[in-house]
Structure formats: C-alpha cells, structure tokens
Amino acid sequence: MRRIGVFVCHCGINIAHTVDVEELTKYASNLDGVVVSKSYKYMCSDVGATLIKDSIKEFNLDCVVVASCSPRMHEHTFREVISDGGVNPYRLEIANIREQCSWAHSDKEKATEKAKFLIRSAVAKAQLLEPLKTSNIPVTPEALVIGAGIAGIQASLDLANNGFKVYLVEKEPSIGGRMSQLDKTFPTLDCSSCILTPKMMEVANHQNIELFTYSELAGIEGSIGNYKVKIKKKPRYVDVKKCTGCGDCAAACRLKDRVTNEFDMGMGKRGAAYMPFPQAVPLKYTIDSKHCLFLARGKCGETPACREACAQGAINFDQKEEIIEKKVGAIIVATGYDLLDPSSLYEYGYAAPDVITTLELERLISSSGPTKGEILRPSDKQKPKSVTFILCVGSRDETQCTWCCRIGCMSALKQVYLLREKLGEDVEINVCYTDIRSYGKGYEEFYRKVRGLKTNMFRGRPSEVRNMGTQQKIDIFDTTTNKLFEITTDLVVLAPALVPRSNAVDFARLLHLTLSGDGFLLEAHPKLRPMDTFVNGIFIAGCCQGPKDIQDTVSQASGAASRATTILAKKELEVDPLIAAVDEELCTGCGVCVEVCPYDARALNDKSKIAEVNEALCVGCGACIASCPSNASIHKNFTKKQILNMVDDII
Amino acid sequence: MPTEQYAYEISLREILPLLDVELVDIEGFSCCGEPMKSVNQLMTLYLSARNLAIGEKHKLDMFAPCAMCHLALSECKYVLDSNPEMKKRINEMLASEDLNYHGDKGIVHTVDLLHDHIDIEAIKQHVKKPLKGLKIATHYGCHLIRPSEIGRPVHSENPQKIEEILKALGAETAPYAQKLDCCGAPLLANLPESALTKTGQKLKAIQEQGFVALVDVCPWCHKMFDSKQVKAGETVAAKLDIPVLYLTQLIGLAFGLKREKLGLELNLSPVGKLEF
Numbered sequence: 014m015r016r017i018g019v020f021v022c023h024c025g026i027n028i029a030h031t032v033d034v035e036e037l038t039k040y041a042s043n044l045d046g047v048v049v050s051k052s053y054k055y056m057c058s059d060v061g062a063t064l065i066k067d068s069i070k071e072f073n074l075d076c077v078v079v080a081s082c083s084p085r086m087h088e089h090t091f092r093e094v095i096s097d098g099g100v101n102p103y104r105l106e107i108a109n110i111r112e113q114c115s116w117a118h119s120d121k122e123k124a125t126e127k128a129k130f131l132i133r134s135a136v137a138k139a140q141l142l143e144p145l146k147t148s149n150i151p152v153t154p155e156a157l158v159i160g161a162g163i164a165g166i167q168a169s170l171d172l173a174n175n176g177f178k179v180y181l182v183e184k185e186p187s188i189g190g191r192m193s194q195l196d197k198t199f200p201t202l203d204c205s206s207c208i209l210t211p212k213m214m215e216v217a218n219h220q221n222i223e224l225f226t227y228s229e230l231a232g233i234e235g236s237i238g239n240y241k242v243k244i245k246k247k248p249r250y251v252d253v254k255k256c257t258g259c260g261d262c263a264a265a266c267r268l269k270d271r272v273t274n275e276f277d278m279g280m281g282k283r284g285a286a287y288m289p290f291p292q293a294v295p296l297k298y299t300i301d302s303k304h305c306l307f308l309a310r311g312k313c314g315e316t317p318a319c320r321e322a323c324a325q326g327a328i329n330f331d332q333k334e335e336i337i338e339k340k341v342g343a344i345i346v347a348t349g350y351d352l353l354d355p356s357s358l359y360e361y362g363y364a365a366p367d368v369i370t371t372l373e374l375e376r377l378i379s380s381s382g383p384t385k386g387e388i389l390r391p392s393d394k395q396k397p398k399s400v401t402f403i404l405c406v407g408s409r410d411e412t413q414c415t416w417c418c419r420i421g422c423m424s425a426l427k428q429v430y431l432l433r434e435k436l437g438e439d440v441e442i443n444v445c446y447t448d449i450r451s452y453g454k455g456y457e458e459f460y461r462k463v464r465g466l467k468t469n470m471f472r473g474r475p476s477e478v479r480n481m482g483t484q485q486k487i488d489i490f491d492t493t494t495n496k497l498f499e500i501t502t503d504l505v506v507l508a509p510a511l512v513p514r515s516n517a518v519d520f521a522r523l524l525h526l527t528l529s530g531d532g533f534l535l536e537a538h539p540k541l542r543p544m545d546t547f548v549n550g551i552f553i554a555g556c557c558q559g560p561k562d563i564q565d566t567v568s569q570a571s572g573a574a575s576r577a578t579t580i581l582a583k584k585e586l587e588v589d590p591l592i593a594a595v596d597e598e599l600c601t602g603c604g605v606c607v608e609v610c611p612y613d614a615r616a617l618n619d620k621s622k623i624a625e626v627n628e629a630l631c632v633g634c635g636a637c638i639a640s641c642p643s644n645a646s647i648h649k650n651f652t653k654k655q656i657l658n659m660v661d662d663i664i
Numbered sequence: 665m666p667t668e669q670y671a672y673e674i675s676l677r678e679i680l681p682l683l684d685v686e687l688v689d690i691e692g693f694s695c696c697g698e699p700m701k702s703v704n705q706l707m708t709l710y711l712s713a714r715n716l717a718i719g720e721k722h723k724l725d726m727f728a729p730c731a732m733c734h735l736a737l738s739e740c741k742y743v744l745d746s747n748p749e750m751k752k753r754i755n756e757m758l759a760s761e762d763l764n765y766h767g768d769k770g771i772v773h774t775v776d777l778l779h780d781h782i783d784i785e786a787i788k789q790h791v792k793k794p795l796k797g798l799k800i801a802t803h804y805g806c807h808l809i810r811p812s813e814i815g816r817p818v819h820s821e822n823p824q825k826i827e828e829i830l831k832a833l834g835a836e837t838a839p840y841a842q843k844l845d846c847c848g849a850p851l852l853a854n855l856p857e858s859a860l861t862k863t864g865q866k867l868k869a870i871q872e873q874g875f876v877a878l879v880d881v882c883p884w885c886h887k888m889f890d891s892k893q894v895k896a897g898e899t900v901a902a903k904l905d906i907p908v909l910y911l912t913q914l915i916g917l918a919f920g921l922k923r924e925k926l927g928l929e930l931n932l933s934p935v936g937k938l939e940f
Binding site: 358359360477479480481486 | 819821842
C-alpha cells in the first residue's frame with residue numbers, strides 16, 4: 014500500500030469561498046492509502062512547500078496529491094517541491110478544485126461534494142502512479158526565423174549576436190517588410206528607411222545569419238531542440254552570385270513600367286525584372302514569373318531583352334525551385350499582418366481612384382515612391398486642396414474586425430503632419446475619428462501638436478463617401494457638437510483595419526500553432542507568456558500575434574529571441590517522461606502507430622518487428638495510444654489501469 | 665399581398681405568370697401594421713403576424729411587393745422567431761381566429777423573387793425587346809435595404825440585384841452617388857417641403873448624370889418620384905422630366921407586352937418618351 018499525503022489549498026478565498034476546505038481535508042484523511050491530510054492558505058508559497066516537504070519526512074510519504082488550481086499553473090512547482098522532499102516528481106497527482114470546481118460553481122455544499130469526488134479520484138490514481146525518470150536530448154544551437162520584417166530582423170540580430178546561427182526566411186525578394194514601405198515613423202518622425210536600412214545591412218553581412226529571400230517554409234518535423242525544417246526557395250531567374258544590382262535588366266524589360274508594383278501598394282509600376290525598392294537587401298534583381306513574357310508566354314521578342322542587357326550573364330531562365338533542409342533548435346515566427354481590403358466596406362467608396370489607404374498615401378509621401386514624394390491625386394495627378402482622413406475603417410466594427418488596429422490614429426496623425434509640411438498652410442485637412450488613441454510614450458504630445466496644425470477634427474464615422482466625379486462628398490455627424498457636416502474633399506485617405514495574413518490558417522496548421530478568435534496567432538498566455546506558443550520551441554513576435562506599432566514589435570522580437578535563447582543556450586534538454594511507451598509483449602508490429610504519429614516518433618524495429626518510441630521526438634500527444642488495436646501503446650502515468658481506477662472509485 | 669398602387673400590381677400580374685409564378689390571393693389579409701408602428705408596436709406585430717399566420721394556414725410563402733409591408737412582416741418574423749415570450753403572447757391573441765404563427769414560411773419581395781427564386785437566366789430568355797442603349801438609374805428604397813440585422817432581400821450598402829436584372833433586359837446601369845438616398849416620403853406628412861426637396865434633389869442628380877429613366881420597387885418611393893415629380897421640381901427649382909417606372913413595368917416592356925397591359929397610363933411622369 015502506498016503512503017499518500019493530501020494537501021488542500023485555499024488559494025486565498027478562490028477555493029475556500031466556494032468549497033469547504035476543512036471538511037475536504039478531513040474527508041481526504043479517511044481515504045484508502047492516505048496517511049496525512051493537511052490544508053493551507055497558499056500551498057504554492059514557501060510555507061506551503063515546507064509543509065509538504067516536512068510531511069513527507071514525518072509520515073514517510075511516497076506519493077503526494079495536491080488539491081489546488083489547474084496542473085497548467087503549478088504542477089511543475091509541486092513536482093520540484095516533492096522532488097526536494099525526496100519523492101519521485103512523477104508521483105504527484107493534482108486534483109483541480111479551482112478551475113474545475115470553485116470557479117465554476119456557486120453552491121458551496123454541492124461544490125464541496127464535487128471537490129470530494131475530484132480528490133477521491135486523484136487519490137485512486139496516486140495509488141498506481143509509477144516513478145519516472147527524465148531523459149536528456151542534445152539541442153541544435155541554431156534557430157529559424159520566419160519573416161524578415163522589423164520583428165524578424167530584430168530577433169535574428171539578437172540571436173546572431175548571442176552567437177547562434179540563424180536562418181532567416183523571407184517570402185519577398187527583399188527583407189524589410191512593412192516598415193520599409195513607410196516614409197517616417199511616429200511620434201519622433203524618424204525616417205523609416207534611415208533607421209531600418211542599417212539593420213538590414215547588418216543582417217546581410219552578419220556571419221551568423223544565413224538569409225533565404227524569395228523563400229517560404231515548406232515543411233517541419235521534429236520537436237523542441239531538434240526541428241527539421243524544409244525551406245522552399247522560389248526561382249528568381251537571376252543568379253544572385255553574378256547579379257551586381259546594376260539595373261540593366263529592369264531598364265531593358267519589355268514590360269518596364271507596365272506591371273503593378275505591390276511594394277508601392279499599386280500606386281506605382283515596375284517591370285517583370287525588378288527590384289522592389291532601391292535599398293533592397295539583397296541588392297539583387299528578380300524576374301516575376303507571373304508577368305515575364307518569356308516565362309508566362311514562352312516568348313519575349315526574338316530573345317529575352319533582359320538576358321541581352323545583362324553584361325554579367327546573371328539571367329538564368331532554367332532556375333528551378335529548390336528545397337533546402339536545415340536542423341534548428343528553436344523557431345521564431347514573425348510573419349506580420351495584412352491590411353483589410355476596404356472594398357468590403359462599400360460605403361467608404363474605395364472603388365473611386367481618389368479614395369486611398371494610409372499605406373498607399375505613405376508610398377506617395379515617400380521620396381523613393383512612385384511620385385518621388387510629391388502628393389498627387391491618383392485620378393488627375395494634381396495636388397489636392399483638401400484631404401480627408403477616415404479612421405477605424407473596419408476596425409472596432411462588429412461587422413468587420415472587432416479589434417482596434419492600434420496604429421491607425423497615430424499613423425494618420427503623422428501623415429497629417431507630413432502633408433502639412435508638403436502641401437502647405439492653405440490645404441484643408443480633415444480627420445474623421447472614433448477616438449484618438451494616443452497611448453504610447455510621446456504620442457499624446459504629438460497629437461496635441463497635430464491638432465494645432467489647423468486640422469479639422471470630426472468625431473464620428475462617416476455614413477458614406479460619395480464619388481461626385483472630381484471630388485468626394487462625405488456626410489459625417491460630429492458627436493462632439495451634435496451637428497451634421499457635409500465635407501467636400503479632393504482626396505480621401507482610409508485607415509483600414511489590421512488583419513491576419515491571408516494564409517494564416519494554413520501556416521498555423523503547418524506549424525501546429527493555434528489561432529485566436531480574431532485569426533491572429535495565439536500566445537501561450539496573454540500576460541505571462543506573450544511570446545510563447547503552445548508548441549514548445551516555437552515563439553512569436555510582431556503583428557502575427559496581433560496589431561502593434563514598431564516600438565512594441567521590436568520589444569517583442571527581442572523578447573522572443575531571448576526566449577529562444579533559453580533553449581539554444583542549453584547543451585541538452587530534459588525530456589518530459591510523460592510520453593508513449595510500448596508493452597513489447599502485446600505489440601504485434603502492425604504499424605498503425607507509425608502511420609498516425611504526427612511527430613515521426615514511432616518506428617518499427619527492423620529486427621524485432623516491434624514498434625519503438627523515439628523519446629526525443631515523442632511529445633505525448635496520445636494519437637498512437639488511442640489507435641493501437643492491441644493496447645500495446647501506453648501513455649506513461651496515463652495508463653488504462655490508472656484511469657479506470659479513477660473512474661471506478663467515483664462511480 | 666396586394667397593394668394600392670395599381671400600376672405595380674397590374675404589371676406584376678402580367679409578368680409573373682410568364683415566369684411560371686402562380687400568385688394565390690387569399691381572403692382575410694389586412695394591413696401589415698407598419699403605419700401604426702409609432703403609435704402601437706404590439707398592434708403592428710399582431711397585424712403582421714396575423715397575415716403571416718393566414719399564409720401559413722395555406723402553406724404558402726408570402727409575397728409582399730411593397731417594401732414597407734415586406735419590412736413590417738420581416739421585422740415581425742425576426743421578433744417572434746427570436747423572442748419566444750412575444751411569440752406566445754401574439755399566438756394567444758391569434759387564437760380567437762383559430763390562427764397560429766409558426767415561422768416556417770418565407771417572405772419574398774419582388775426583387776428577390778425575380779433575382780433569387782426565378783433566376784436571371786429565365787428572365788433573359790423571355791426578353792423580346794431588349795432595352796438597348798437605355799441608361800437606367802435604380803432606386804431600392806430604404807425599407808428594402810435596412811436594417812440588415814433582420815435580413816433584407818438586398819445588400820444594405822451596395823445593392824446590385826436590380827442592376828443585374830436590368831442588364832439581363834439589355835439595359836445599361838451605372839452607380840451614382842445618390843443611389844441610396846431616401847425618396848423623402850417619410851417626411852411628407854410633417855415636413856412636406858423637406859420631403860419634396862429630397863425627392864427633387866435625387867431626381868435632379870439622376871437627370872444631370874444622363875440617365876433616361878428611373879426604376880423603383882416601392883409604392884411609396886414611386887409616389888414621390890412619379891406622382892410628385894412636378895412639385896418636387898418646383899421645390900428644387902429644376903425642370904424635371906424623367907420617366908419613372910416600376911421595375912415590373914420595365915420588365916413587361918422588355919418582354920414585349922403592350923403598354924396598356926402594364927398600367928403605364930397610370931404613371932404621371934413622362935413615360936411616353938421612353939423609346940428603345
């Protein structure tokens with residue numbers, strides 16, 4: 014017979030308020046195998062831990078049941094405590110009487126009854142718990158960073174500077190992400206490329222960073238410490254070793270200035286051979302296979318013009334897609350965001366050429382943009398005499414995106430400032446806002462400054478943007494003055510909601526990550542584990558987790574890098590022994606477990622024909638246990654016998 | 665449910681049989697209740713529910729060509745289907761006539777009947793005189809598009825179903841900024857001047873943008889745009905002479921039906937000048 018100790022926690026009043034803790038303690042002391050039963054106000058505190066350790070000695074316990082909060086909170090804590098006290102850490106069972114009892118109920122009498130059942134079943138399982146040993150696996154001290162926007166760049170640099178090898182994967186031809194599309198940043202009005210380009214160069218030249226541009230993640234196997242990743246390198250049709258970035262191919266391209274430039278958000282044109290922007294890293298050209306006449310139609314004049322023009326002979330139409338395999342210990346996901354397409358909100362009139370988004374305006378403001386920094390309306394290429402901003406387009410809107418985009422107010426205010434500079438005093442600037450959320454350091458001060466720049470602020474959401482031909486008419490009810498205004502304006506700028514990447518669902522599935530209700534990647538805990546995911550060894554940074562500004566993104570990226578370091582810096586990782594095992598006498602070698610295992614942790618032994626478990630890869634998901642037809646696959650300390658004993662005891 | 669606007673009803677009864685739709689007239693229908701809504705909401709609900717219950721008794725979907733009736737009935741269905749207590753209360757009131765509202769039958773309007781239930785292709789096949797070269801403006805009417813929560817036959821911000829029907833008839837359409845503007849009718853009783861200003865502004869904009877006719881699908885809107893066009897023109901100091909037709913009248917013309925069969929002599933706007 015086991016010698017079991019039961020320790021019931023009050024959790025302040027969290028448990029004690031709804032469950033009669035003293036009665037529970039008394040009740041537990043009469044259960045089979047229980048030699049001591051005690052309660053304390055905070056079992057997870059130092060005093061509580063000492064209470065458990067002393068009891069282990071005093072009553073010579075070999076098994077411990079703690080009735081407290083969810084094992085997600087403190088299982089680890091109590092394992093350490095009983096291990097210190099001399100009991101195998103896996104001879105611990107938690108009865109969750111907080112989340113699954115006191116928090117869920119209000120009737121004290123009934124809740125106490127339920128808590129008794131929970132404790133009784135925990136004690137029943139404790140009687141059969143086996144002592145387990147942890148094993149160690151070596152760690153690959155290299156990291157994969159997906160997405161080379163400012164988040165991916167910052168995380169890669171932090172990891173590389175800590176001495177770890179980093180593979181940085183970017184799907185576009187150049188790194189830089191959204192930040193490289195911006196002209197200035199709020200609230201300091203730093204030139205975006207001036208602060209970003211040095212970091213991009215550092216990435217390009219860092220000996221610990223291997224850059225994969227125009228590439229995507231194609232597959233992933235393994236688990237924390239030892240992931241095997243497949244990187245798909247799309248063909249650029251330009252030999253990057255030979256390309257000098259001279260631009261002769263782009264100048265010669267027969268489609269020059271005829272293809273919509275996605276970097277300029279459709280405001281400018283490029284050719285099929287192109288470089289997205291002048292500061293691109295790597296400074297190499299790419300041939301867009303969708304538009305290139307030779308690649309799409311098989312014919313480009315007599316011979317492809319770019320190939321003729323390239324003195325280096327760098328153009329290579331025979332390039333094929335490549336798959337590159339790498340082993341990494343940790344992964345940081347920094348895939349960024351998309352902007353809501355305002356076409357879904359018909360009333361904002363985005364179909365009209367002179368209704369644009371803030372990011373499109375950003376390209377017009379940028380000196381490397383399609384108008385070289387001149388503010389010209391798309392319809393007639395004239396300077397607008399009146400510009401109207403509409404904020405919260407699709408944001409904080411129950412029919413579209415319920416969340417706040419967190420950057421719309423400040424980016425629009427920044428643009429107001431820049432337009433005032435570029436267009437002068439006489440231009441009318443209107444801002445239709447819901448609330449101005451200027452929450453960050455220096456933001457409120459910036460807002461005050463912009464309000465002083467003869468900016469007309471209307472608090473409300475326009476009912477409609479009407480295209481009157483050469484001008485747009487906006488009806489807005491201003492809720493600060495309770496008056497209806499009709500604004501006639503030359504250019505309308507919409508601040509659209511920030512939404513998850515269009516392929517977020519497939520991407521999350523590839524990495525086994527979870528999405529939150531809004532479609533962004535879900536963090537393991539919103540407050541205490543904001544950079545972790547539910548997959549060990551995979552971390553998130555930047556807007557893939559939710560909208561945020563550059564400041565927050567960079568902080569989170571450094572945080573994620575630091576979290577990844579906690580794995581990479583270890584030589585070996587302790588592997589939780591709560592994984593699958595095989596009862597060799599029962600195994601028939603049918604191989605079902607090998608097929609169902611999503612982590613490639615199961616394999617048939619060539620000689621014995623018995624299915625084995627690779628302890629380094631198994632995460633204890635239970636798929637093989639559920640599917641094993643002969644009950645040979647078992648989950649350590651979640652065996653059928655243990656579980657049935659729990660059930661038997663409470664029914 | 666019949667309407668007091670004969671031209672609408674006459675044309676409906678002409679074109680629907682051609683499209684294999686049989687209309688069944690049921691005795692005992694009353695007003696939908698909408699005009700009483702601001703005075704007595706319970707009465708509105710009761711009247712709408714009563715009509716729906718009569719339809720259910722005959723196991724038929726309800727066809728309400730008037731957008732306002734359609735709104736009252738839809739709103740009633742929305743309230744009763746989502747509020748069991750109110751449903752019980754109304755059914756207790758209906759019991760005296762041996763009626764009961766279940767909520768298992770649909771409510772259709774002219775636009776979704778033509779666009780969704782009959783199908784554009786079927787309409788296309790009946791076109792004998794395509795409306796070639798006619799640029800026609802559309803007016804849906806507020807009751808047909810909003811509120812979207814209770815379910816309306818067309819999109820509340822960018823309705824396109826009438827446009828698609830017009831294209832099937834061979835006509836041209838174009839978006840115009842004032843498309844969703846109110847006809848002015850709700851203001852007519854208390855602020856007639858404001859009401860006619862709304863009507864006039866919209867018609868003026870349509871005329872200025874080169875449309876040759878306006879189609880509508882609501883008796884109230886039609887009264888404003890058609891019957892009150894001259895007065896509306898005087899209010900906004902513009903000479904208005906734009907033909908205003910019910911969608912069903914225009915479909916009848918495209919189907920090659922005679923003008924007198926479509927009640928066109930009842931229209932007060934200059935429909936005679938519409939040629940194609």
